[in-house]
Amino acid sequence: DIAVQDNRLELRSPKKFVDLKGNNQLNFAFKWCDNMQEPGNIMDFYLNGDVAPGGRFNFVYCAR
Numbered sequence: 402d403i404a405v406q407d408n409r410l411e412l413r414s415p416k417k418f419v420d421l422k423g424n425n426q427l428n429f430a431f432k433w434c435d436n437m438q439e440p441g442n443i444m445d446f447y448l449n450g451d452v453a454p455g456g457r458f459n460f461v462y463c464a465r
Contacts (some may be wrong), residue, residue: 427464 402413421429435451446452454460 429462432459
């Protein structure tokens with residue numbers, strides 16, 4: 402499921418789609434980008450559009 406309101410995006414997915422490997426802790430690493438001009442070209446993160454966080458950094462969400 403996806404919900405968009407103003408500047409917020411919410412995603413919901415059943416746990417069965419996540420491989421927990423016997424561990425109940427969920428950790429998601431992600432990067433947000435838009436306006437990419439060359440999908441699949443990793444260098445496009447530096448050249449076009451916006452990306453957060455910048456460079457090789459990423460966000461991490463940990464649910465315990």
